[in-house]
Each structure stands twice: as structure tokens, then as C-alpha cells.
Amino acid sequence: MKFQCDACERLVPLETYRTEAGGLVVTCGRCGADSRVGPPATTAPRTEARAAPAAGAAPVPSVPVSSAPVPSAPVVPPSESWSAAAPVTPALRVVRSEPGPVVAPLTDDALFEPPPGVCPKCVAPRREEALSCPQCGLVYVNYQPEEQPLSDVLAEAWRTLAARWEEWDAHDRLMTLAVGRGELAMVGRLYRIRLAHVPDDAVARRGRDEVVRRATLVVPSSTDLVGTSDVSRRLKTLAAGVGFIVVLVLAVLVFQHLRTLSAGY
Incomplete structure (x- = not known):
């Protein structure tokens, strides 16, 4: 207090x-x-005293008194x-x-393992009667933990970040490291695991959104890939046609030059 x-x-x-x-x-x-x-100061109660009329005097008419309280x-x-x-x-x-910042346990189970009630692969909410995840399509009985590989470098960096959770610069450095190693999707999964353990963690929510933003900047869309492949195919066809025409022209010129030489002899 x-x-x-x-x-x-x-x-x-x-x-x-x-x-x-x-x-x-x-x-x-x-x-x-x-x-x-x-x-606090106390107020004294109001008291009213009426004088008794003198002997032989006419009675004093009573005057109506307002019932509103009078401040004293x-x-x-x-x-x-x-x-x-x-x-x-x-x-x-x-x-x-x-209240202080949200504190979560720093054990490996809390840092790397999703809690019960969520999909072990994408960490989406899991229904009790469902046999597969509606988000990623995983059949729960077929899940293998080895399908979510995590490098030792990224695991150690995540443990170090958990001890300095409130420093956003440390989160930024971890994401940069993950982008360079091609493990940005795994960092997003770690942030979702943190939110599954601590739903009110604003830092984890910000980190998850930042991973999604960086992923959309790094990975091109499928439409761009299809458009790029069509352009490349057309350029290759055009280059092959131009090369064929050049070779044909050179062959005609060489043939004519040989005929001229043979006619001179």
C-alpha cells in the first residue's frame, strides 16, 4: 500500500x-x-426549547417550522x-x-511442449470429440514429435529469451536469427505454445503477429510463382527461336560463299 x-x-x-x-x-x-x-468533525444535534407562557398572558400562536434541515x-x-x-x-x-509482468515457468515442458487441449502440431484449440485438427488436418493418433524438428541453436536462443522476456530487442534478434536459418515457422509455433500456457501474455501475442508479418514479406505467394514461371518459359522459347533463325541465316551465307568459290575454279 x-x-x-x-x-x-x-x-x-x-x-x-x-x-x-x-x-x-x-x-x-x-x-x-x-x-x-x-x-472527521462532529456536529452537535439541534435542540429547540420553547418558553412557557406567563400567567395571565395570551397564548403565543405557534409558527409552522419548515422540515428542511438547517446546516449547523x-x-x-x-x-x-x-x-x-x-x-x-x-x-x-x-x-x-x-500487477507485475506475466511470468511463466522456464522449464522445457512449458517452453517447448504445448499443454493439453490443443493440437500438438499447430497449437490450435482441440475439441474432445474430434479425431483430427480442423486447422492443419493432423490426425492426432498419428502425431510424431520428431515431425517438429528444432535446432539446438534456436532452442538455446529461446531459453535465453525466456529469461529476458520483457526486452523486445531480444525478440527481434531471435526472429532475425530464425529468418537466416530458415526456422521462422518454428519460432511462430514457440510463440503459440507460450500463449497456450499464458493466454494474457501481451509480449507473446506481439511476437506471434510479428512472425506472421515477416513470413508474408519473405515467402512469395503462389500467384507470383506461377506468373514468374510463365514469363521464364516464354523467354526461353523466344530465345530458342531467335537462335534458330540466326543459325539458319549463317548456314545460307556459308553455302552461297562456297558455291561462289567453286564456280571460280
């Missing part, structure tokens, strides 16, 4: 306090200033006279500490 000091306006832990003349006194551990809070001045008890002389200070504002 923390409170805000009125002198330096900082949030400091509420460690020690004392009572003084019926009030609470808290000393700031940063600047040493005291913050005082007194008990606060009454300060004698024991709290110090608060009247001291300057008025606001109440201590208690601030709850924010």
Missing part, C-alpha cells in the same frame, strides 16, 4: 505511522515531511484543538500497486 506525500507529491510505501492527539501522522521516507489526517457549524472537541490551529491537510490518497 502506498500514499502520496503532500510536500513532495511522490508515491511512497506506507511503512510506519503514529497517532497524535487523535489523528494519524505519516512521515514521508523521501523528504521527511509529515502528513496529518484528523478524524461544526463543533470541534477540546482534545482536537491542535487541528484548528494547524493547516488543513487532505486525506491520504492510497494507491494500489499495479
Whole structure:
């Protein structure tokens, strides 16, 4: 629990306090200033007294009194006279500490193995009655862990990253390493495993989205591949035709030159 000091306006832990003349006194551990809070002032109850009419005097007609409450001045008890002389200070504002970053276990089972209830290959949600994964088409009974190879270099880099999870620069370096080794898809699977263990991990969600973005930039689409192959095939056909025409022209010229030479002899 923390409170805000009125002198330096900082949030400091509420460690020690004392009572003084019926009030609470808290000393700031940063600047040493005291913050005082007194008990709420009490109001005295209103009492109405009516004088009895004198003997032989005419009765005084009663005047209707409004039922609306009339504000009364606060009454300060004698024991709290110090608060009247001291300057008025606001109440201590208690601030709850924010929760820390999400922490997941660093064991190999939590880092590399998907939890129960998800597909062991693509880490998609798994239905109990389903026999295969609707995302990747894997038949669960035919799954072999060896089908998801992970190099020792990438595994060690992932363990190192787990110990420095909140540093985004470390995530960026890991993705660059994976792109160079051709293992970017495996890094995406590791991020999905992390999210399966810790669904509220914002860093893992950002890493998964960044892997998808980089994969779309690196891998060309199938349409581009088909278009490139058609253009290459046409260029090769055109080059072969031009070469054939050139060879034919040269052959005709050589033949004519030989006839000219033979006619001269």
C-alpha cells in the first residue's frame, strides 16, 4: 500500500505511522515531511426549547417550522484543538500497486511442449470429440514429435529469451536469427505454445503477429510463382527461336560463299 506525500507529491510505501492527539501522522521516507489526517468533525444535534407562557398572558400562536434541515457549524472537541490551529491537510490518497509482468515457468515442458487441449502440431484449440485438427488436418493418433524438428541453436536462443522476456530487442534478434536459418515457422509455433500456457501474455501475442508479418514479406505467394514461371518459359522459347533463325541465316551465307568459290575454279 502506498500514499502520496503532500510536500513532495511522490508515491511512497506506507511503512510506519503514529497517532497524535487523535489523528494519524505519516512521515514521508523521501523528504521527511509529515502528513496529518484528523478524524472527521462532529456536529452537535439541534435542540429547540420553547418558553412557557406567563400567567395571565395570551397564548403565543405557534409558527409552522419548515422540515428542511438547517446546516449547523461544526463543533470541534477540546482534545482536537491542535487541528484548528494547524493547516488543513487532505486525506491520504492510497494507491494500489499495479500487477507485475506475466511470468511463466522456464522449464522445457512449458517452453517447448504445448499443454493439453490443443493440437500438438499447430497449437490450435482441440475439441474432445474430434479425431483430427480442423486447422492443419493432423490426425492426432498419428502425431510424431520428431515431425517438429528444432535446432539446438534456436532452442538455446529461446531459453535465453525466456529469461529476458520483457526486452523486445531480444525478440527481434531471435526472429532475425530464425529468418537466416530458415526456422521462422518454428519460432511462430514457440510463440503459440507460450500463449497456450499464458493466454494474457501481451509480449507473446506481439511476437506471434510479428512472425506472421515477416513470413508474408519473405515467402512469395503462389500467384507470383506461377506468373514468374510463365514469363521464364516464354523467354526461353523466344530465345530458342531467335537462335534458330540466326543459325539458319549463317548456314545460307556459308553455302552461297562456297558455291561462289567453286564456280571460280
